[in-house]
Amino acid sequence: MMNEILALSEVLPExxxxxxxxEVARDCLGKILVHGETAGRIVEVEAYLGVDDPAAHAARxxxxxxxxxxxxxxxxxxxxxxxMHECLNFVAEPEGKAGCVLIRALEPLSGLATMRERRPKAxxxxxxxxxxxxxxxxxxxxRDLNGSSLVDGPLRVRRMQVEEPFEVVVTPRxxxxxxxxxxxxxxxxDNRFVSxxxxxxxxxxxxxxxxxxxxx
DNA sequence: CAATAGATCATCT
DNA sequence: GATGATCTATTGC
Numbered sequence: 001m002m003n004e005i006l007a008l009s010e011v012l013p014e015x016x017x018x019x020x021x022x023e024v025a026r027d028c029l030g031k032i033l034v035h036g037e038t039a040g041r042i043v044e045v046e047a048y049l050g051v052d053d054p055a056a057h058a059a060r061x062x063x064x065x066x067x068x069x070x071x072x073x074x075x076x077x078x079x080x081x082x083x084m085h086e087c088l089n090f091v092a093e094p095e096g097k098a099g100c101v102l103i104r105a106l107e108p109l110s111g112l113a114t115m116r117e118r119r120p121k122a123x124x125x126x127x128x129x130x131x132x133x134x135x136x137x138x139x140x141x142x143r144d145l146n147g148s149s150l151v152d153g154p155l156r157v158r159r160m161q162v163e164e165p166f167e168v169v170v171t172p173r174x175x176x177x178x179x180x181x182x183x184x185x186x187x188x189x190d191n192r193f194v195s196x197x198x199x200x201x202x203x204x205x206x207x208x209x210x211x212x213x214x215x216x
Numbered sequence: 217c218a219a220t221a222g223a224t225c226a227t228c229t
Numbered sequence: 230g231a232t233g234a235t236c237t238a239t240t241g242c
Contacts, residue, residue: 056234080225081225081226081234081235083233084225085235087234089234
């Protein structure tokens with residue numbers, strides 16, 4: 001499986017990442033993330049826009065943690081959260097300007113047995129990498145990779161020569177407390193590997209008084 | 217099903 | 230000292 005992926009794809013160049021974060025985010029869908037023997041297709045992402053995005057880590061300026069975000073594009077930004085999980089981002093925008101793409105879910109393609117060993121409690125193939133903390137665990141991605149190159153390094157992103165067509169849905173981002181309405185989350189429509197958290201119910205109620213239905 | 221609690225620590229105030 | 234780009238198990242209806 002992995003051999004076929006490598007043979008029928010190419011590594012994305014740094015120029016791919018040196019664009020507006022929102023463009024990079026959208027274009028990351030359908031690409032292949034490879035780490036060691038494990039690989040998955042990116043099916044859900046979020047854009048974080050930099051200093052003008054209060055929900056982004058970069059909004060607080062350059063700190064020891066966020067300096068990677070202000071560096072050259074095409075690097076991994078991996079941070080530790082909730083005392084338990086690591087989250088993977090791709091650094092976007094030209095050097096000097098912050099912006100990144102949070103990878104939220106993968107469709108497992110290769111190294112499924114290894115992913116299962118790392119996440120023995122996951123339900124089905126769907127549960128292996130659907131969620132930002134889950135996919136880093138499944139692929140063995142840790143803070144060691146923070147700042148590493150996605151072009152040269154151990155973690156790489158590839159583009160299949162022939163890509164399956166798909167439709168994209170746009171929603172607000174998940175798990176944040178600021179800018180909760182900004183439509184910066186992108187996912188493949190009707191994809192079973194997308195993390196289940198979807199459109200939050202609106203603060204308003206429908207006319208019959210019932211809550212708006214959340215997506216399945 | 218939905219809602220809640222607990223885990224657990226790096227980061228910034 | 231509080232918060233957080235989360236996940237899982239448990240409780241409740």
